[in-house]
Amino acid sequence: MLRIHDTARGRLVDLEPRDPGKVSMYVCGPTVYDVAHLGHGRHLLVFDVVRRYLEWSGLEVRYVSNVTDIEDKIIAKANATGRSTDEVVATYEAEWWRLVERLGCRRPDEVPHATQYVDEMVTYIQDLIDRGRAYATDDGVYFSVESLEDYGQLARQSLESLREGGGDRDVVGRTNKRSPLDFALWKNAKPGEPSWPSPWADGRPGWHIECTVMALGLLGDAFDLHGGGLDLQFPHHENERAQAVAGGHAFATIWLHHGMVLAPGGQEMHRSAGNFVSLDDLLTRHDPRAYRLLVARSHYRSPMEVSEKNLADATEALRGLDRLVDTVGPTDAQPDAATLQRFRDYMDDDFNTPQAAAILFEARRAANAALDTEDRAHAEALTAALLSISGALGLSLGSVGDTVVDAAAATLAQERDAARAAKDWARADDLRAELEGRGWIIEDTAGGTRLRR
RNA sequence: GGCGGCGUGGCCGAGUGGCUUAGGCAAGGGCCUGCAAAGCCCUGUACAUGAGUUCGAUUCUCAUCGCCGCCUCCA
Numbered sequence: 001m002l003r004i005h006d007t008a009r010g011r012l013v014d015l016e017p018r019d020p021g022k023v024s025m026y027v028c029g030p031t032v033y034d035v036a037h038l039g040h041g042r043h044l045l046v047f048d049v050v051r052r053y054l055e056w057s058g059l060e061v062r063y064v065s066n067v068t069d070i071e072d073k074i075i076a077k078a079n080a081t082g083r084s085t086d087e088v089v090a091t092y093e094a095e096w097w098r099l100v101e102r103l104g105c106r107r108p109d110e111v112p113h114a115t116q117y118v119d120e121m122v123t124y125i126q127d128l129i130d131r132g133r134a135y136a137t138d139d140g141v142y143f144s145v146e147s148l149e150d151y152g153q154l155a156r157q158s159l160e161s162l163r164e165g166g167g168d169r170d171v172v173g174r175t176n177k178r179s180p181l182d183f184a185l186w187k188n189a190k191p192g193e194p195s196w197p198s199p200w201a202d203g204r205p206g207w208h209i210e211c212t213v214m215a216l217g218l219l220g221d222a223f224d225l226h227g228g229g230l231d232l233q234f235p236h237h238e239n240e241r242a243q244a245v246a247g248g249h250a251f252a253t254i255w256l257h258h259g260m261v262l263a264p265g266g267q268e269m270h271r272s273a274g275n276f277v278s279l280d281d282l283l284t285r286h287d288p289r290a291y292r293l294l295v296a297r298s299h300y301r302s303p304m305e306v307s308e309k310n311l312a313d314a315t316e317a318l319r320g321l322d323r324l325v326d327t328v329g330p331t332d333a334q335p336d337a338a339t340l341q342r343f344r345d346y347m348d349d350d351f352n353t354p355q356a357a358a359i360l361f362e363a364r365r366a367a368n369a370a371l372d373t374e375d376r377a378h379a380e381a382l383t384a385a386l387l388s389i390s391g392a393l394g395l396s397l398g399s400v401g402d403t404v405v406d407a408a409a410a411t412l413a414q415e416r417d418a419a420r421a422a423k424d425w426a427r428a429d430d431l432r433a434e435l436e437g438r439g440w441i442i443e444d445t446a447g448g449t450r451l452r453r
Numbered sequence: 454g455g456c457g458g459c460g461u462g463g464c465c466g467a468g469u470g471g472c473u474u475a476g477g478c479a480a481g482g483g484c485c486u487g488c489a490a491a492g493c494c495c496u497g498u499a500c501a502u503g504a505g506u507u508c509g510a511u512u513c514u515c516a517u518c519g520c521c522g523c524c525u526c527c528a
Contacts, residue, residue: 043528073526155524161455162524229528260522297466297477303521310465313478323491354467358476368492425487432489443490
């Protein structure tokens with residue numbers, strides 16, 4: 001039985017799918033107005049692993065993740081760069097999917113866009129007004145947080161404490177809102193802004209309503225999992241839930257929130273803080289699998305620090321895994337059952353990927369040891385298990401990234417084999433130095449000199 | 454001010470009331486090798502500080518110090 005930490009209840013709960021054998025999950029996707037940073041990468045990786053593991057466990061997953069394609073920041077970006085909002089959206093959304101691919105993440109089953117659901121949102125907002133949960137002002141429509149008895153459930157704070165919150169910061173709120181915590185469901189358009197018709201005034205939806213309407217619309221009431229970054233816990237997810245409950249719906253059963261990526265120095269990485277490292281940059285300079293492994297090796301709810309050293313360590317660790325898989329070669333052996341079971345036990349414990357990843361390395365060592373003692377069958381069973389596990393973590397292993405040996409290097413390697421056969425060690429060592437000078441690492445195998453980078 | 458999290462060996466990073474007390478990277482020793490590389494074996498006596506609970510705490514409680522997050526848009 002898979003147990004997951006539910007943010008709303010603040011404890012581990014069993015995953016009991018609404019429809020037996022099927023899991024419905026909604027993950028808040030990006031607002032496409034700028035390039036993605038490492039935090040988005042972690043986000044994509046975390047939920048990719050959740051999805052893959054659920055499927056690996058035999059569950060049928062329906063994974064929905066939205067793209068916010070109308071929002072204040074998109075408008076601001078368009079104005080600042082002299083482009084239309086459509087152009088801004090097209091540019092950054094295309095970039096987003098390129099990154100998803102480079103990270104080795106599978107695309108969601110469905111990707112609803114906010115602008116495709118404006119009519120549904122308008123209908124939903126009107127219903128909230130009819131139910132006395134929302135009200136129109138001269139600049140839009142607002143949700144009344146006072147109308148919901150348990151507003152603050154996800155923030156795990158009372159309405160009063162939220163209202164008084166902020167320390168020495170200013171409480172943000174328009175004077176025409178009934179409560180400073182009330183949030184916009186609909187924003188009336190200012191001249192020049194993109195807009196859609198509505199019963200109140202032409203305008204655009206607020207940020208939170210799209211997720212409520214699209215999640216309920218596609219997955220239905222009481223869907224299983226809702227995920228996002230810890231920074232979305234409040235107010236975004238609180239507000240999504242408030243809108244759903246106020247509209248008479250049961251919302252997500254389990255809330256999953258992952259920790260933030262820390263910038264060098266320990267501070268949270270954010271676009272608004274200007275301290276982010278772009279994901280594109282990292283993926284260009286490192287094996288994308290190294291970032292995936294790094295993410296897997298820190299617990300999803302903990303903050304994680306990304307450094308060049310960490311990435312280099314992960315890359316080195318991956319090499320060892322690749323070498324084993326290459327050495328063993330293709331196998332249709334039955335995966336070692338004990339190894340799979342240990343992996344399952346760790347993953348079922350709130351996706352303990354750090355422990356689960358450790359199994360990868362233990363299996364590697366055991367397989368290599370089996371190879372050393374000529375126990376080919378056991379080595380294959382362990383490698384098969386290792387491949388099964390790495391698949392659940394989304395890691396593809398083996399010489400996927402290997403560089404092709406050029407003709408000159410191949411010739412030198414052949415000459416060295418000849419020298420070694422003739423026991424001309426001096427010549428063999430010279431040839432090795434020559435090859436190493438060209439960036440190759442030499443391994444002597446039964447089949448002769450083997451080159452790798 | 455309110456709510457919450459963290460402080461583990463050279464570095465990263467799990468975890469646990471005592472039992473062989475993850476894993477990776479790096480380091481040292483050994484096996485293997487013509488020498489290497491790869492692989493395997495062995496080694497490090499770590500849990501911020503103080504007090505308390507306990508037969509026993511890194512693990513529970515309290516306090517202290519330090520760091521961080523949320524309460525405002527942000528994965």
